[in-house]
Structure formats: structure tokens, C-alpha cells
Amino acid sequence: MKWRVWKATSHWNSVCAGNSRLPAVPTLLASSRFLWLLLALPGIYWFWAYWQGIIFYGEFIHASGVMAVRLLILTLSVSAVGLLLPGHAFTRWLRRNRRYLGVAVFAYSLLHTLVYLQRQPLERILAEMQQLAMWTGWLALLVFLALAATSNNPSLRLLGKKWKLLHRLVYPAAALSLAHWVLTAFDPTIGYLHLGILAAVILFRVAMLRRAN
Numbered sequence: 001m002k003w004r005v006w007k008a009t010s011h012w013n014s015v016c017a018g019n020s021r022l023p024a025v026p027t028l029l030a031s032s033r034f035l036w037l038l039l040a041l042p043g044i045y046w047f048w049a050y051w052q053g054i055i056f057y058g059e060f061i062h063a064s065g066v067m068a069v070r071l072l073i074l075t076l077s078v079s080a081v082g083l084l085l086p087g088h089a090f091t092r093w094l095r096r097n098r099r100y101l102g103v104a105v106f107a108y109s110l111l112h113t114l115v116y117l118q119r120q121p122l123e124r125i126l127a128e129m130q131q132l133a134m135w136t137g138w139l140a141l142l143v144f145l146a147l148a149a150t151s152n153n154p155s156l157r158l159l160g161k162k163w164k165l166l167h168r169l170v171y172p173a174a175a176l177s178l179a180h181w182v183l184t185a186f187d188p189t190i191g192y193l194h195l196g197i198l199a200a201v202i203l204f205r206v207a208m209l210r211r212a213n
Contacts, residue, residue: 106148133183
């Protein structure tokens, strides 16, 4: 494990060494295993706290949903950050780990859904699926499932050009996720705030691309 972390860090720092403006990436952040642990820790704690009765059902649903959306916004910000900070070490780190962040979005969305299914009776689940507030969430989850299942090199080679088209579905999935949040929240203010952040990220990316062309 130590050898792998050292090797990954050495490679990363050698890349950064070519540009004195780029800071070296800390050893732990260069480890994909550490990143996975970092991404998983909040979910592990929330699930344990919910199971032990430390936090309530509503608190768990809110926390897991917010985490999924924030990781989604971070994932969609990678291109914008690359345009704003081209060649920066942080940009390189984000691009290198974009797939991990995307899979984490699905993992937290799935955890969010599983606890909902565990808590609610089947009759209520079926009835709520007909509501706009709920089927937006279900559709987003299905898209995240498809994206997570194909976030690997074999799928990239198998799908070819279709892979990129498939993964562009992340944008409508993001819209569905935020619609689900806004429509189900007692107070949608924070949901609207995240929607505004996502819109700003996308508009910035579009503006920078047009400027470059």
C-alpha cells in the first residue's frame, strides 16, 4: 500500500515539477484508495448514526441527498475549473478523479433511496411514484446507475463515441435531482441556491468555450 501511494505521488509530483506554479499534491490525496475512504466516511457515519437512532430518518434523507447533489455539482465543475485554471495541479487532480466523484454521486443517491425504501410502506412508495416530486428522483437515479456502470475503461472502449453521448445525460439528471430536492423540501431555499450554483457553473463553461472559439 505504501509503495503504491508513493509511486502515485511521485508520478503526480513529477508532472507538477514541469511547472513551478503547480504545487505538489499531498501524498494521501494522490491515493485513489484514500479518496474512496474520504468519500465514503460521511455515508458510513450517517448510516451508523441512523441505525443507532442518533439521527432521525428525515435527517439522514436530507444529508445523503445534499451530499449527492454537492458531489454532482463538483463533478460537473471539472470542465469549468479547467477553463479557469488551465494546467493547475488542482485541475489535474479533479480530472483524474472525476469518475470516482461521479460514482460517489450514484452511491449516495442509492443510499438515499434504500433508506427511503426501508422506511416507507410499499403502498406509499407506489402512490408517490406518480408524483412529479418523486419520479424526478427515480429517473435521476436510473441515469446515475447507467453512468456509474459505464464509468470504466472497458465500457469506454465498448461504447466508443456513444460513451460520451451517454454521459452527457448527467446534465438532465442534475436538473431532475434538483427538481426532486426543491419539490420535496419543506423549505426549498437551499435547493434553489444549489440550482443557482449549478446554473452558474454551466453558464460559465459555455461562455468560456464561446470566448475560446
